[in-house]
Amino acid sequence: MDYSPRPTWAEIDLDALHHNYRQALGCCPVNQRLLAVVKADAYGHGAIPVTKAFQAWGVKDFAVATLEEALELRTAGIDDRLLVLGSCFPGQEEAFLKYNLMPTLLDIETARRLNKVAARSNQSIKVHVKVDSGMGRVGFLPDQLRASLPELVQLEGLIIEGFMSHLACADELDSPVTTEQQGQFRMMLEMIRKAGIEPRDIHLNNSAGLSGWECPECTLARPGIMLYGGLPGSDFSDKLDLHPVMHLRSRIAQLRQLPTGSGISYGHCYHAHAGMQVAVLPIGYADGYNRLFSNCGEGILRGQKIPVIGRVCMDWIMLDVSNVPDIQIGDCITLLGSADGLSIIGDDWAEQLNTISYEVFCRIGSRVPRRYLPESA
Numbered sequence: 308m309d310y311s312p313r314p315t316w317a318e319i320d321l322d323a324l325h326h327n328y329r330q331a332l333g334c335c336p337v338n339q340r341l342l343a344v345v346k347a348d349a350y351g352h353g354a355i356p357v358t359k360a361f362q363a364w365g366v367k368d369f370a371v372a373t374l375e376e377a378l379e380l381r382t383a384g385i386d387d388r389l390l391v392l393g394s395c396f397p398g399q400e401e402a403f404l405k406y407n408l409m410p411t412l413l414d415i416e417t418a419r420r421l422n423k424v425a426a427r428s429n430q431s432i433k434v435h436v437k438v439d440s441g442m443g444r445v446g447f448l449p450d451q452l453r454a455s456l457p458e459l460v461q462l463e464g465l466i467i468e469g470f471m472s473h474l475a476c477a478d479e480l481d482s483p484v485t486t487e488q489q490g491q492f493r494m495m496l497e498m499i500r501k502a503g504i505e506p507r508d509i510h511l512n513n514s515a516g517l518s519g520w521e522c523p524e525c526t527l528a529r530p531g532i533m534l535y536g537g538l539p540g541s542d543f544s545d546k547l548d549l550h551p552v553m554h555l556r557s558r559i560a561q562l563r564q565l566p567t568g569s570g571i572s573y574g575h576c577y578h579a580h581a582g583m584q585v586a587v588l589p590i591g592y593a594d595g596y597n598r599l600f601s602n603c604g605e606g607i608l609r610g611q612k613i614p615v616i617g618r619v620c621m622d623w624i625m626l627d628v629s630n631v632p633d634i635q636i637g638d639c640i641t642l643l644g645s646a647d648g649l650s651i652i653g654d655d656w657a658e659q660l661n662t663i664s665y666e667v668f669c670r671i672g673s674r675v676p677r678r679y680l681p682e683s684a
């Protein structure tokens with residue numbers, strides 16, 4: 308049945324994505340390719356359309372976090388090199404082989420499992436060995452790598468396609484940790500080369516690494532957030548010119564003139580003042596409009612920033628539009644992104660919510676439809 312959707316949506320501006328992609332590419336030395344990180348539904352922007360856009364611009368390397376995310380791309384016909392950053396868990400080996408997916412190899416046990424399944428079908432599987440150069444999360448520590456290498460080189464079902472690590476503090480340009488991690492990374496790279504392994508790809512840098520730190524031995528860079536217009540950290544505001552890709556908008560469902568002093572929304576933490584006009588939007592915390600924006604969020608309407616009043620509900624928010632002339636039901640208010648020359652970017656939300664723009668974008672709910680612009684893309 309045909310019907311009109313709820314008037315709340317996230318516009319995904321593919322021109323802005325392209326602009327940010329060009330910025331990231333500009334940070335890549337000539338001998339490095341750009342691998343686009345499209346995990347978590349392309350940080351909430353929609354993995355399939357975003358990956359297809361990158362493909363059209365010439366990107367051939369992608370990374371997701373899970374097998375499920377990889378299969379979603381394969382089912383959509385995306386058959387480029389696909390790295391799964393989050394390991395191959397027991398029972399997933401055959402799917403990795405069948406769909407030509409490259410797991411990130413975090414330990415020797417996973418190597419054995421993959422090798423066994425590959426050998427059983429006379430096949431081989433490409434893996435990227437991940438070392439812990441100081442992130443303190445996952446991957447081979449130097450001693451584990453040293454101990455595993457003699458066995459790893461014997462596993463004929465595995466092709467060591469990549470060698471990688473991840474940076475913990477690259478967003479802080481004066482942190483000594485990145486230099487230490489680079490040293491550990493090079494030391495472990497040397498170790499695998501001495502064992503006779505020469506991976507096709509070597510990679511370390513995320514967005515912050517790519518924009519602030521050099522990695523001459525790398526063949527790939529793995530940016531995510533900068534592609535979507537989020538700064539990798541506050542140290543980068545003068546270094547990068549990024550455009551917001553996601554614009555969260557909603558249309559006024561009701562306009563209300565409440566009696567002076569009447570409470571607004573749960574808990575009555577706001578009371579209407581005389582002559583106040585309130586706009587109600589069909590969006591709430593179930594859509595990723597955080598409840599912490601109660602009484603302190605903002606929207607953009609006709610070139611003005613207008614305040615959110617009262618508690619954010621699961622499906623509704625209220626804004627004070629008393630100072631906006633000629634307002635109508637159906638008028639569009641922008642909560643994230645830009646409109647009329649004003650903007651409220653992911654980093655603004657992140658600062659208010661004491662988080663990072665990554666989380667802001669990922670939390671825009673699945674019930675918010677994504678609309679891709681320009682429509683000709």
Ligand SMILES: Cc1ncc(COP(=O)(O)O)c(C=O)c1O
Nearest residue numbers: 344392473513514529530531532
């Ligand atoms: C292993 C790995 N590489 C690359 C990225 C991309 O990082 P960023 O979004 O900071 O560029 C991530 C993101 O968390 C990651 O986990």
